[in-house]
Amino acid sequence: MAVLQAGGTGIWGAGIGLRNIVLAAIGALAALALVLFAMLAERANDWRTRGEPRRLPRDLPAAATPPRPIGNPARFFDPDDYPVEALRQNWEGLSRVALLVDEEGQPTACEVVESSGHSILDRTTCRLAVQHARFTPARDRQGRAIIGVYRTFNVRWQMPTDT
Structure with a gap:
């Protein structure tokens, strides 16, 4: 009788590595989105106050x-x-x-x-x-x-x- 084992080389081990990569990518995209939002907010403020004394x-x-x-x-x-x-x-x-x-x-x-x-x-x-x-x-x-x-x-x- 064969016994299935979950280990580092099985299907679950590869899933954990893939999950970490996906989470890291999502975190990087979220950080990039925050930086872009800050830049857009600064630009919008520049345009809003353009021409103000x-x-x-x-x-x-x-x-x-x-x-x-x-x-x-x-x-x-x-x-x-x-x-x-x-x-x-x-x-x-x-x-x-x-x-x-x-x-x-x-x-x-x-x-x-x-x-x-x-x-x-x-x-x-x-x-x-x-x-x-x-x-x-x-x-x-x-x-x-x-x-x-x-x-x-x-x-x-x-x-x-x-x-």
């Missing part, structure tokens, strides 16, 4: 030529962009901002240099400038595109007149 870096290399706007900056703003709350409150003012411009001429950050007196107007200025403005990038002495700051971007918020 903040302090620009002060330690950038000096540019031989600063960034220059492409086109008429007045076209970056439309009367429909006037914040509804500001319209209700009859708020007006001049927002002066500085923009951080990357090597491709895209604004990536905004700092309020002089407030309009209404944070909603200042935030809207930054958001729209970062979304719509385009620049020729700053250049170093060798002519290479570098990160630069466009110092004075002014937007005068005036209540629309009925005509």
Whole structure:
């Protein structure tokens, strides 16, 4: 009479090894998923806060030529962009901002240099400038595109007149 024995070389022994491999693979995939989720959450936060006023870096290399706007900056703003709350409150003012411009001429950050007196107007200025403005990038002495700051971007918020 033959007796079946479960041992390291039998079917159950191979199953334990396979089970350990599968569990290790699942653990590795779970760790990878957590890392990817953290990266996506960080990227989402960057996109969510893009255009929100903040302090620009002060330690950038000096540019031989600063960034220059492409086109008429007045076209970056439309009367429909006037914040509804500001319209209700009859708020007006001049927002002066500085923009951080990357090597491709895209604004990536905004700092309020002089407030309009209404944070909603200042935030809207930054958001729209970062979304719509385009620049020729700053250049170093060798002519290479570098990160630069466009110092004075002014937007005068005036209540629309009925005509």
